[in-house]
Structure formats: C-alpha cells, structure tokens
Amino acid sequence: MIDLPDNTSMQGESVTSSRRCAVICVGNKLMLDEGIGPAVYDALLERYEIPDDVSCFDVGCMSLDMLPVIRDYDFIVTVDAVDGTGEAPGTVFRFQPDDVARHAGAMASLHDMKLIDLFDSAALLGYEARGVCLGMQVLNMEPAEYTIGLTEPVFNALPLLVETVEAELFSEGFVLRKKDEATD
Numbered sequence: 001m002i003d004l005p006d007n008t009s010m011q012g013e014s015v016t017s018s019r020r021c022a023v024i025c026v027g028n029k030l031m032l033d034e035g036i037g038p039a040v041y042d043a044l045l046e047r048y049e050i051p052d053d054v055s056c057f058d059v060g061c062m063s064l065d066m067l068p069v070i071r072d073y074d075f076i077v078t079v080d081a082v083d084g085t086g087e088a089p090g091t092v093f094r095f096q097p098d099d100v101a102r103h104a105g106a107m108a109s110l111h112d113m114k115l116i117d118l119f120d121s122a123a124l125l126g127y128e129a130r131g132v133c134l135g136m137q138v139l140n141m142e143p144a145e146y147t148i149g150l151t152e153p154v155f156n157a158l159p160l161l162v163e164t165v166e167a168e169l170f171s172e173g174f175v176l177r178k179k180d181e182a183t184d
Contacts, residue, residue: 022073023056026080030146033138036081043162048176070122076131081138089139090157
C-alpha cells in the first residue's frame, strides 16, 4: 500500500501488473482553471474503467509526499494547468519533465514543486520512473473569490485533455476503456 497524504485521493491501485502507471492530477478546484487537474481526475473516473495497472491521484499540490509513487510506478503522467505560453486558453501541451524545469514562464507548472523536482529527489533515494507532463493553458486561475469550476474555453477543451491522457496511456501500453464500451 502506498502512503499518501490525508488530502490525497486515489483510484485504481494495482499489485497484479509488472508495469504500473500513475496519473497525478495537480490543482486546486476552488481557483477556477487551477482546477484543471482535479477536473481531469473526475472525468477519468467518470468516463473510464481504470485498469489495475493504472492508478489515478488527485493530489492538490505536488509535494515530496509523492515519492512513493516514483518508487512504485514505472511511468508517471502529470496533469496540471500551465500559463504564460502565449497560446489560447484551452490549448493542450505535452512536454518532458526536464522541459518544465528549464522554463520559468511558458510551460511551467503553476505549482512550486515540479515533476522533475520529484524525479530528482526520488533519484537521490534510488527510485526511478519515466514520465510526461500534460498541461492546459489557463484563462483565469486567480478569481477574486473562491470559485469552483473552469472558465468556458478551458471547460470546452477538457475532453481534449482527457483524451490526451488516454492516448498517452495507450501509447505506453495502458488501455482505458470507456465505461459504456466496457459493458459491450
């Protein structure tokens, strides 16, 4: 069993597959578009049968508490909001963890701890995993008051980001089935 912080949700933990994948959804759903990660987490659980070799995490902010994920999983996908890309809100990005660490604005996670920081910390402990970052350009992540929900362009692009997660998993050999297809 993986030790997770009390404020972390998890779905689909497995002990049966030799390869395991973790989808780490980062963000705060009380801050408009900053909640893109939790929105993807919810959509994945709502739309797909999550196989035993894939675990989904709604972590809020990335932290060193996620080190056991690097230890216990072979492939990590993080989903987060990005800003400063110059692209339209709702634009989906795919980049390597090193790419995020080398940019201060464009394609930078909106959270202090980045996936590369987590991988670097894990490497010091002898843990190793591969990973990819998926992000979406935001419109507003700093509402005047706490606001649950996404802005219209980000909400409208949410299915594209969810399908991008599905495609990324598929390319690594992890197959998600839509719930309506799973019963056929």
